[in-house]
Amino acid sequence: MKIRKVRGDNLRDATERVKQEYGEDAIILSSKIFEDDLNGKKIFELTVGIDSPEEKEIEEEKSAEEEEIFEEFERKLRMIHNEKNEEVVTITPAKNIPKFKPAGAGEEKVSKEDLKEVIELLKVMEVDVEIIKIVMNHLKNSKVLLTKENLSKHVLASLSSLVNTTRLNIKKSKETKVVAVVGPTGVGKTTCIAKLAAITKILHKLEVGIVTIDTYRLGAIDQLKIFSEISNIDLLVAYELKDVPEILAKFKDKDLIFIDTVGRSQRNADELKTIKAFLKKFEPDEVYLALSSTASKKNLMDVAERFKIFDYTALMFTKIDEAVAFGNLLNVSLNTATPIVYLTNGQVIPDDIIAAEPDFIAKIIYSGRLD
Ligand SMILES: Nc1nc2c(ncn2[C@@H]2O[C@H](COP(=O)(O)OP(=O)(O)OP(=O)(O)O)[C@@H](O)[C@H]2O)c(=O)[nH]1
Ligand SMILES: [Mg+2]
Structure with a gap:
């Protein structure tokens, strides 16, 4: 069997290339997602095994040749050992190892x-x-x-x-890290930011600030204001693009800034562009795309496709406590070649959030249960 590596922009693309180049019999041995050093683009790489008849013949010829070499070696060894009157050593060719x-x-x-x-x-x-x-x-x-x-x-x-996962890494007292959360309406973006802000401030003792650009939905600012007062985490509101430099200046000593965005339908291209204009000004280090675990694959892929304008760096699957099947976590992550960073499993702040782990995700996918 010969081993080859095939690359594509996503799982489907790479699988298609395997089929085109090596036919239906090629065996996919493993998969990997990594970033291109040059342009930072995500690359999906499949390692495939090809077992064509010609290659089998070559392999068999090679092994016969190898066997001859081994026999010769063994003969010589016997001669030497006989001379010394010692026990014969038998060399076992690798292919005979069970x-x-x-x-x-x-x-x-x-x-x-x-x-x-x-x-x-x-x-x-x-x-x-x-x-x-x-x-x-x-x-x-x-x-x-x-x-x-x-x-x-x-x-x-x-x-x-x-399963490909990633982590939110923060170097304390280095440059401020800016993390934005985008996604469709009502998926749990604001709740997730509240959870992450509370954890990073209370547990990790980081200086944290929250910025909301959600001035559209009635009560959106109040939702965060109440949380900000209870948790003692600074909150600023960006009403217009020109507010951004002042906000960044006020938060310049923070270790971490979370940006909450207004939920928009993936079909609303103009509104998505407005959010994009704000985010461009904030220059986020990470953009998390929040997706509801209860949505269909078709819907999630549509969202993932249309939210590509935000150059999201990781996926956050919310409401896993309401989902009945978890295959989409893997489907969407592989098809978009994007790692998963967090899962949220309830409404309680800050408890109901889990850092994404491949073994845990594999377990919930296979068992269909969280316990
Ligand atoms: N069951 C469950 N409910 C959740 C979870 N995360 C958020 N919610 C609930 O979902 C509802 C919407 O949450 P928000 O955080 O306001 O969602 P959002 O994405 O910010 O909504 P918009 O800003 O309006 O787009 C609230 O009732 C939350 O309590 C979760 O992991 N599980
Ligand atoms: Mg919100």
Whole structure:
């Protein structure tokens, strides 16, 4: 088998290229998302195994040749050792090393039906068919014998390897870090900012400020004002673009500034452009796109596509406590080649927020449950 790397702008694009270049039989072994050093663009890379007949022949020829070399080596060793009257050492060519660990007593090998059940389960959990294929390829290529007992562990490991997460890193007393949250209406942007602001101030003892540019929705400023008074976190309101330099000057000693934006429909291109103009002035280091875990994949992909103008750096999935399937966390993250940074699991500030972890996300996807 030959190993090749294929790159694309997203999972679908990379998978299509694999099909075009190496055909349907190419096996996807692993996937990776990284940033291009030159332009910072996200790149989706698939590692594929190709097992074409010609390559098999070449491989077999090569191994016959290798075997000859080993036999020759062994003969020489025997001669030397016989001369010294010592025990013969046998060199074992690598290909003879058993690939699979034998099943232990009482362990039963997985059947086709077991794998079909996994496929059905992942479909119910709304995992994309293309991603399910990758998981199946991981299982097929497992170096360990799959048994009924260890199957779930391997599915979870495969899902976990596909989940890309990131962290909010802040260097205290260095330059101010600006984090903006964008997203459609009512997904939980403001609540999430309140949670993050409270955690970073109380737990991490950082100097935190909140700016809202949501002067549109009735009560939006009051919502944050009440929180700001209770938590003693400074809040400023940007009514117009020309307010931004003054706000930044007032918050110049902060470690962290959160920018709350007005929720807009992804279809409202003009309103999105207005938010974009504000954000451009704030020059955020991070832009989190808040997405509701309860929305359909079609809807989430539409939002993700239309919010691309904000150059979001990570995804935040809100309301996981209300969702019944979590496949979309993986689908949207892989298809947009964007890591997940936080999940929110309720209305309580600051408790109901979780830093995204691949193992946890894999677990909720596969089990469909949070506990
Ligand atoms: N169940 C649940 N409710 C949440 C979660 N996050 C936010 N909410 C609730 O969702 C509602 C909307 O939250 P907001 O934070 O105001 O949402 P937003 O995105 O700022 O809304 P707009 O600014 O109007 O676009 C509120 O009732 C929140 O308490 C969550 O993780 N789980
Ligand atoms: Mg809001």
